[in-house]
Each structure stands twice: as structure tokens, then as C-alpha cells.
Amino acid sequence: MDNGASSYRRFLDGDESAFDEIMREMFDNLVFFIDRYVHDVHAAEDIAIDTFSDLVVNRRRYNFKVTLKTYVFMLGRSRALNYIKHRKILTFEELDEAENIADRETLEETVLSDELKRTVNAALGKLPEEMHTAVHLVYFEELTYEEAAKVMKKNRKQVDNLLYRAKKELRDILGKDGEELL
Numbered sequence: 001m002d003n004g005a006s007s008y009r010r011f012l013d014g015d016e017s018a019f020d021e022i023m024r025e026m027f028d029n030l031v032f033f034i035d036r037y038v039h040d041v042h043a044a045e046d047i048a049i050d051t052f053s054d055l056v057v058n059r060r061r062y063n064f065k066v067t068l069k070t071y072v073f074m075l076g077r078s079r080a081l082n083y084i085k086h087r088k089i090l091t092f093e094e095l096d097e098a099e100n101i102a103d104r105e106t107l108e109e110t111v112l113s114d115e116l117k118r119t120v121n122a123a124l125g126k127l128p129e130e131m132h133t134a135v136h137l138v139y140f141e142e143l144t145y146e147e148a149a150k151v152m153k154k155n156r157k158q159v160d161n162l163l164y165r166a167k168k169e170l171r172d173i174l175g176k177d178g179e180e181l182l
Contacts, residue, residue: 004021004022004025004026004067004068004069004072005064005067005068007019007021007022007025007068008022008055008062008068011059012059012060019052019055019056022052022055022068023052026069026072027048027052029141030048030051030072030073030076031044031045031048032044032140033073033076033077033136033137033141034047034048034051034076034077034079034080036132036133036136037077037080037081037083037084038080038083038084038087043083044080047076047079047080047083048076050079051072051075051076051079052072054075055072055075066147066150067147069141069143069147070143070147070150070151073137073141073143073147073151074150074151077151077152119174120174123170123173123174124136124170126169126173127166127169127170130152130162131162131163131165131166131169132166133152134148134152134159134162134163134166135163135166137151137152138159138163145159145160145163
């Protein structure tokens, strides 16, 4: 899929099932992203639903200049920041474990993997907010630097600098064990 643009065009042409495709593709990732700001998965789900509702209500607002995924994440970020402004909260929590461990072959691999995730999540939690957001968008959501820059309202060079500094700080936080991870 081209980050949802073709599905959104079909939706604009009257194909309601195309919007379902967009939601299936992006909803969970958007909730996960928004939860990093609001620290409440239920509120994050509500904000994500509002974000997708905005796509339905304001059908012609999206102008296809950026990918639909970037646009949706920009809307989600904006709504999350508005939520925070009204709630007056702003702290990060550890990342929830996103992988399904049912496919693991041994208990030992599962334990080692979980420990590695906890270590990385703890290190990510120590990063400043902007660095953490840049890492999340580029490495977890697989957005390009340009797309991440648009979501964060920065330029590409600023995102590049944030990622460079984040990697450096993560190496310092993780110590010699971090060299293998990064």
C-alpha cells in the first residue's frame, strides 16, 4: 500500500470499504504513537478515533502533498498535544511490548528477548521527549526523516540531529552492551 493514499482516493470516490482498509492499516500504530504523549491507552484510542473522524468529516482537507500516514500522524500528534494542554500532563512511560511472543521457540529466548526490550525501553524512556519521538517515528513507525520532520514540525536536519544525539545518548545509557544493539 502507498501509505493509504490510493485507498483514500477510493474513499473519496465513494468506496466506504477503502476507509476500513486505512483504519486497519494505521489505527494500532497511531494509538501506540499517541499513547507516548498522553500515557493513557483509552484516551489514545479516543484521540485516534477522533483523528480518523476528522478524515471523514473534512474529506477534502488532505491534499496528498505528504503521505496519508504522515498526515494522520500529524493530526494525531496535534490532537494529543491539545489533550495534554487540557489535562496538564506530560511524562513518558515505558514502551508496551508490541511483539507477539507466541512464535518464540524456547522460554530462554523469550526471557532474553523480554530483558532486551526492557533494557531498550528503559533507555528510551531516559531520552528527552523530542529525541524519543524522533526515534519512535523513524525506527518504530518507519517514517522517513522528512515525514518525521513534518509530524514533529521540524526540518529534516533537525530530525537528523535529534537521531544522532539520541543514538549517542543511548550508547552512553546502555554502556558497552549498547554497542551491540545500536
